[in-house]
Amino acid sequence: MNTEARSYHHGDLRAALLQAAQAELAEKGVEALTLRGIARRAGVSHAAPANHFSSLAALLSELAAIAFERLATAIRSECADETPGTTAHLIACAQGYVAFARANPALFRLMFRHERLDPMHARAVNAARDAFALPVTAVAALTGDTDPMDSPAPQAAVIALWSLTHGFAELLIQGQFDHLTGDDRDAWVHATIHRLIARSFPEAEERKPDA
């Protein structure tokens, strides 16, 4: 990474391993992730990772944590320009979520592959919690509730937003909608998310002049 001519000591093997893991993931999928493969890709002996990660699960959990942090950043940056409490704001959040999943499908899958992760990994747990707080906040701005999880209807709105967005992202990256997209898949995805959220969360939308 740094000087290309690596000496005996790597310098930042920890970061290099995480990067190698992500590359393996993107190229070969979640199933193919092994410590030896990651070490191989990082150009290091297969025993070296033990100095930085106690297990494959620990390494992948760190990767998942970073992914959740990036997901949260993607959502926040996408909806930064919209006013909280508007349908446009929810749409933007969903666009960020789905854009992340599309850009990093294997990483997105890893984030929910609990059997490959360490459930006690603090950074991953916190990052997931923070990311999942975003739809709650977004719906709170819409309904005016301080905690929309308190009563059934706003809670259903939060679950609807999250389920709809997550389900669409999952099915999309699985290729279930491939036959529906026209030539311009990006545009189709963008327009479809707009329609999905607008039809499920019309209450905050500006009423059209007439039908």
Place this chain on the structure above:
Amino acid sequence: MNTEARSYHHGDLRAALLQAAQAELAEKGVEALTLRGIARRAGVSHAAPANHFSSLAALLSELAAIAFERLATAIRSECADETPGTTAHLIACAQGYVAFARANPALFRLMFRHERLDPMHARAVNAARDAFALPVTAVAALTGDTDPMDSPAPQAAVIALWSLTHGFAELLIQGQFDHLTGDDRDAWVHATIHRLIARSFPEAEERKPDA
């Protein structure tokens, strides 16, 4: 299965292997599925499955096919009592979908784990197609379109129904909502699905007397 005292020839090893695979799946999860493990559970040598399935992927694809057929049956039977074109009908369909996922979480996951399956497996492909046709039919009954996938708005309704239901099922069996359910999880799930679908598909719902 038949006479308990098995002779050298099994009788119906093919079916026994599928059943053993399902048991392995339910008990140990998708990751743990191996031909040797399935053979072991079926009480047969590890070379025996080769007589019935050309590969692990072929066996799992057959299992996934059966699962898709059962999913379709679950949905159909759940919404058989409701009039197509009503919100109640959509709710019942979603209840069937989610009930299947809850009752068979590992099997449900396998159905979407494409890297473990054979993409050319005819029965699985057909079964998946048939199951996924159900939301299209349900929405068609609602909107009156013969093919709701033809134009954007009804298409969005189909995608919304499927994404919402699928996303909720996924997140639910992952345990993401565990902290929200009260003592009676079944009741919570049932009521939540009702709310989710009713708030996303209110157009066909009988208008309440007053707010």
Place this chain on the structure above:
DNA sequence: TGTACATCAGTGAACGCGCGTTCACTGATGTAC
């Protein structure tokens, strides 16, 4: 500035494991006569 030494991080061989696959075999079944 130079030397001794502790510590750290990576190496490479070795371990045991479970996997899928192959193969000669063998027990059971069904069919021809």
Place this chain on the structure above:
DNA sequence: TGTACATCAGTGAACGCGCGTTCACTGATGTAC
């Protein structure tokens, strides 16, 4: 009904493979004096 024989379905040993883990080692770095 009885015998010969082909076919089928399961056995068990063997193969090579990649995995995670361990361990004695060694090269590089940093610190004490």
